[in-house]
Amino acid sequence: xxxxxxxxxxxxxxxxxxxxxxxxxxxxxxxxxxxxxxxxxxxxxxxxxxxxxxxxxxxxxxxxxxxxxxxxxxxxxxxxxxxxxxxxxxxxxxxxxxxxxxxxxxxxxxxxxxxxxxxxxxxxxxxxxxxxxxxxxxxxxxxxxxxxxxxxxxxxxxxxxxxxxxxxxxxxxxxxxxxxxxxxxxxxxxxxxxxxxxxxxxxxxxxxxxxxxxxxxxxxxxxxxxxxxxxxxxxxxxxxxxxxxxxxxxxxxxxxxxxxxxxxxxxxxxxxxxxxxxxxxxxxxxxxxxxxxxxxxxxxxxxxxxxxxxxxxxxxxxxxxxxxxxxxxxxxxxxxxxxxxxxxxxxxxxxxxxxxxxxxxxxxxxxxxxxxxxxxxxxxxxxxxxxxxxxxxxxxxxxxxxxxxxxxxxxxxxxxxxxxxxxxxxxxxxxxxxxxxxxxxxxxxxxxxxxxxxxxxxxxxxxxxxxxxxxxxxxxxxxxxxxxxxxxxxxxxxxxxxxxxxxxxxxxxxxxxxxxxxxxx
Ligand code: AHR
Numbered sequence: 333x334x335x336x337x338x339x340x341x342x343x344x345x346x347x348x349x350x351x352x353x354x355x356x357x358x359x360x361x362x363x364x365x366x367x368x369x370x371x372x373x374x375x376x377x378x379x380x381x382x383x384x385x386x387x388x389x390x391x392x393x394x395x396x397x398x399x400x401x402x403x404x405x406x407x408x409x410x411x412x413x414x415x416x417x418x419x420x421x422x423x424x425x426x427x428x429x430x431x432x433x434x435x436x437x438x439x440x441x442x443x444x445x446x447x448x449x450x451x452x453x454x455x456x457x458x459x460x461x462x463x464x465x466x467x468x469x470x471x472x473x474x475x476x477x478x479x480x481x482x483x484x485x486x487x488x489x490x491x492x493x494x495x496x497x498x499x500x501x502x503x504x505x506x507x508x509x510x511x512x513x514x515x516x517x518x519x520x521x522x523x524x525x526x527x528x529x530x531x532x533x534x535x536x537x538x539x540x541x542x543x544x545x546x547x548x549x550x551x552x553x554x555x556x557x558x559x560x561x562x563x564x565x566x567x568x569x570x571x572x573x574x575x576x577x578x579x580x581x582x583x584x585x586x587x588x589x590x591x592x593x594x595x596x597x598x599x600x601x602x603x604x605x606x607x608x609x610x611x612x613x614x615x616x617x618x619x620x621x622x623x624x625x626x627x628x629x630x631x632x633x634x635x636x637x638x639x640x641x642x643x644x645x646x647x648x649x650x651x652x653x654x655x656x657x658x659x660x661x662x663x664x665x666x667x668x669x670x671x672x673x674x675x676x677x678x679x680x681x682x683x684x685x686x687x688x689x690x691x692x693x694x695x696x697x698x699x700x701x702x703x704x705x706x707x708x709x710x711x712x713x714x715x716x717x718x719x720x721x722x723x724x725x726x727x728x729x730x731x732x733x734x735x736x737x738x739x740x741x742x743x744x745x746x747x748x749x750x751x752x753x754x755x756x757x758x759x760x761x762x763x764x765x766x767x768x769x770x771x772x773x774x775x776x777x778x779x780x781x782x783x784x785x786x787x788x789x790x791x792x793x794x795x796x797x798x799x800x801x802x803x804x805x806x807x808x809x810x811x812x813x814x815x816x817x818x819x820x821x822x823x824x825x826x827x828x829x830x831x832x833x834x835x836x837x838x839x840x841x842x843x844x845x846x847x848x849x850x851x852x853x
Contacts, residue, residue: 334788350677357402357682358400388691399444505573573626575677663775729780771852773848807843
């Protein structure tokens with residue numbers, strides 16, 4: 333029998349709602365035809381933004397959205413996206429070489445702010461540092477946040493329709509500066525970061541969080557060398573950065589929709605490696621930030637399959653289908669973040685719609701939810717909850733790894749491939765639990781490809797009493813996914829069950845995610 337023990341008097345942290353964050357880049361059909369259809373469209377919209385997406389973001393309590401990139405950010409000039417739309421320049425998008433799409437700049441700062449307001453989410457602006465100057469980023473902060481009628485840029489903001497300042501709590505300073513963002517060494521980047529952050533943070537603002545570019549995957553060398561270089565001049569790094577953001581993608585095993593049993597486990601195994609990243613990155617940061625004033629973010633994460641599996645057949649760059657396998661990666665990743673809520677302050681899945689591990693796929697007026705959307709919906713009860721120590725006793729599942737995986741960008745690296753190829757294991761179950769008021773939220777993932785599981789949940793120091801709500805996200809086949817033709821193949825099924833005392837028996841279908849919301853005595 334599998335046993336999950338929840339120790340209610342052992343609180344290990346508080347789950348920051350921002351770990352359930354999002355990311356929208358000017359890439360493929362994420363913005364145009366994705367979130368944005370334009371105010372004159374026949375597609376229901378709120379000031380140009382697709383109502384169906386805004387409604388669902390509200391449904392899942394979307395806390396934060398990162399924009400405008402990604403790689404796109406590193407050639408973005410924020411001045412191209414302000415003022416009358418007809419006068420905005422058409423620019424060559426970062427991704428132009430891949431899909432020949434130009435950037436109309438129809439969605440700029442004011443539009444994105446309106447999107448966030450409508451969705452009830454906080455904006456997280458990713459600022460360019462590779463192809464602009466520190467003054468320009470300071471000017472963007474000025475434009476967005478200076479009081480009405482104060483600076484010239486604040487006045488221009490008013491003339492453009494937004495007299496009152498925007499509330500922008502999160503500012504990223506650069507994107508992937510170890511790669512597309514300038515191919516810098518950690519020392520180069522720390523030097524640049526100091527300049528940019530010193531100038532940008534010099535404009536007063538409460539609770540503003542400046543986020544530095546963290547590692548590709550779990551690259552500890554990047555982290556250590558970045559902080560060491562920072563401290564050449566800045567003895568307390570937290571005075572210049574409040575966040576440090578890693579990127580971690582799981583590379584495809586098989587394809588988005590076709591995979592074997594071994595490839596199923598191979599992708600989940602990659603997802604589970606997020607735990608090592610979180611633990612080791614936080615430990616490396618602790619050396620330089622022992623009081624944890626700098627938060628660890630993972631501001632891009634998710635599964636990255638081969639190009640072309642999405643409904644557009646490759647027309648929309650990086651668009652992919654999402655099966656139950658992707659949903660399980662999302663769910664077990666959230667279990668990791670929840671169990672390490674003392675370490676992770678934000679995470680942004682890549683990307684919201686028509687892209688990598690998306691919550692939605694759109695086509696003209698049509699909008700469908702992927703299985704990953706349902707995970708976000710089921711996990712929202714964890715937001716702001718207190719993490720309870722949760723012990724899982726279950727079998728290990730063996731599978732054969734072909735040695736290929738993408739931890740960050742180390743795909744197919746020979747040394748790593750040799751180390752992981754052959755027999756590997758994953759646990760059959762993962763679980764996280766949190767407490768909000770007198771409600772216990774328990775999320776369980778059954779990684780088994782084909783077999784159901786029964787688990788006994790044992791409560792320590794509390795007892796259940798009343799009617800629990802249960803949601804099950806399962807599929808007849810692990811390859812199941814939603815399509816425009818059949819949008820309801822995968823969805824959560826809700827039910828209720830009577831609970832009492834300190835034990836609950838849980839039936840868990842194969843390849844599934846289960847949520848229990850348990851009222852406590
Ligand atoms: O999410 C797609 C791309 O992946 C982003 O633009 C970039 O930051 C990362 O390499």
